């Protein structure tokens with residue numbers, strides 16, 4: 001670290017009585033979000049306000065009157081809970097015997113930087129669109145738990161992704177909102193004179209500026225760039241307004257800001273990271289900026305690139321060529337015609353860094369840039385590793401496909417962000433004291449078999465009732481708001497039944513995820529849904545990208561089926577999918593269904609969240625489930641076979657889906673119940689799922705792999 005002094009003073013959200021003044025510190029550190037007792041502290045102030053502010057503690061503090069705070073400061077129970085949480089928080093922040101320190105005591109004063117376009121940390125911070133962002137958010141939380149010296153770079157989008165509304169006819173409409181930064185847990189960074197920390201990058205014909213904010217994720221700082229400042233033209237202020245616009249010029253400008261601006265920001269803050277992790281190709285320009293630093297100091301580009309490669313780690317998440325982030329060459333010329341000279345390169349040499357031929361002319365492909373300039377690259381599941389090696393084989397024509405230097409590290413989920421509080425309490429009782437310190441240890445999870453079925457079943461039933469109530473409350477709120485047709489209230493889930501076998505399907509709605517696969521044989525589905533003795537119900541949720549018309553048509557097709565009276569209100573669509581809905585769903589459903597068209601799902605993570613909460617996966621053998629499924633811990637849809645036509649693949653997969661539901665899933669849930677009504681076979685499978693999947697697909701296992709296989713070797717090599 002250099003000697004610059006950066007002021008990171010935490011703002012005051014409200015004037016608080018001295019006795020409970022550190023509620024403010026808690027509100028400004030996301031640690032509270034994965035600690036139920038801390039969460040409860042805010043909730044207890046006023047549960048109604050808490051729900052109405054999207055569980056945003058800063059907004060919560062702002063909306064609470066001084067009189068209420070005074071009363072809380074004198075409430076013995078509240079104060080005792082407060083003291084307990086604060087002492088846990090302090091112990092966490094000051095802990096020195098962390099995973100990282102214990103495993104790598106010799107590694108000191110190193111920084112691992114982590115760049116991502118999106119971060120899904122909490123529903124109150126809308127800086128994510130889907131799985132990529134949730135993975136990044138979970139990565140930071142786990143890095144914090146493990147004591148990794150990580151610093152992250154991203155954007156704060158003042159219009160977030162978008163708010164989804166479904167019309168009566170099932171059409172997805174989008175509305176925007178404007179984020180109030182003063183209600184976000186963002187700490188403005190300033191210099192010793194109190195001026196904002198601002199960095200700049202050059203875009204065609206102008207410099208643009210971005211100010212820096214910080215979100216504290218436990219011990220890990222996340223630095224966010226924001227161009228909505230007066231130094232910029234009104235046009236450039238919009239640059240960080242929205243996540244994933246379809247406009248290429250906005251996209252390339254954002255990527256320049258993230259990659260090049262991100263490096264400059266870390267320098268400005270005094271960081272000298274040893275490892276630079278790019279979460280997807282969006283951040284790949286960081287590699288160029290680092291080369292530029294070396295060239296400026298007198299190295300040739302080749303020397304610079306060789307050095308820079310050693311520190312770069314690249315994770316690809318895209319299994320299909322069309323999904324890769326790429327720019328037409330003319331756009332690169334427009335944005336980089338000054339920059340390539342600073343690298344000591346001419347135009348062609350520069351384009352060659354990421355050139356990919358296509359029928360529309362040459363493209364500049366971001367994952368190619370990242371792959372070429374990273375010593376270490378990986379896909380996000382074993383299958384995706386294989387698919388990636390085949391997809392990028394042409395970059396290494398002299399190698400065999402299995403020698404292509406892209407390994408795989410399978411995704412995971414942050415256990416304590418996704419596990420229900422009740423399930424956590426049950427695990428505390430049976431898994432031994434320190435299971436929370438070792439969520440990736442299979443031996444810890446072997447003790448799952450000690451849990452009596454009735455206790456596990458009771459927790460599951462509780463979570464399911466909670467889900468039904470959650471869905472009901474949202475439907476009621478929509479109806480109360482007075483802007484919807486009555487049928488939409490039905491579609492929103494008022495007839496949900498908390499005893500029926502409940503299937504969840506929630507994710508983004510690109511066509512490859514085939515949200516409508518279960519509708520292929522409509523009559524057969526009707527029979528399953530309405531079976532008098534063994535009904536099933538399905539809860540859908542998810543957003544289609546605003547520019548994805550086929551995706552929106554799938555949402556509409558589902559919504560129209562949901563409105564069909566013959567479905568008996570047992571199919572439901574929950575609008576505006578976010579982390580709050582995700583949490584309720586993965587904790588409440590019996591079955592988590594996923595039907596991607598193989599091998600398009602790089603990993604998928606929502607099924608991992610469901611598994612540790614006692615939900616059973618019912619999925620295509622794609623992404624993580626290809627590794628996770630063992631024949632006894634859930635169900636497979638389809639087989640490992642490859643198909644030459646989508647139509648044929650859809651047909652075969654749909655058949656398998658219905659057969660498996662009819663012959664296996666539904667009977668197992670409804671039959672073989674004991675005298676207390678508990679399905680014995682089902683509980684065995686639930687325990688198998690929790691035992692085998694929770695450790696293997698924990699974020700702890702994943703981050704440990706990144707540390708052991710990527711970060712530490714990179715540090716040791718430099």
Ligand SMILES: *Cc1c(COP(=O)(O)O)cnc(C)c1O
Pocket residue numbers: 129130131132134506507508577578579582583603604605606607609
């Ligand atoms: C976990 C999660 C995702 C990712 O789900 P996939 O199974 O990877 O599609 C997307 N959105 C939210 C809100 C999530 O919590």
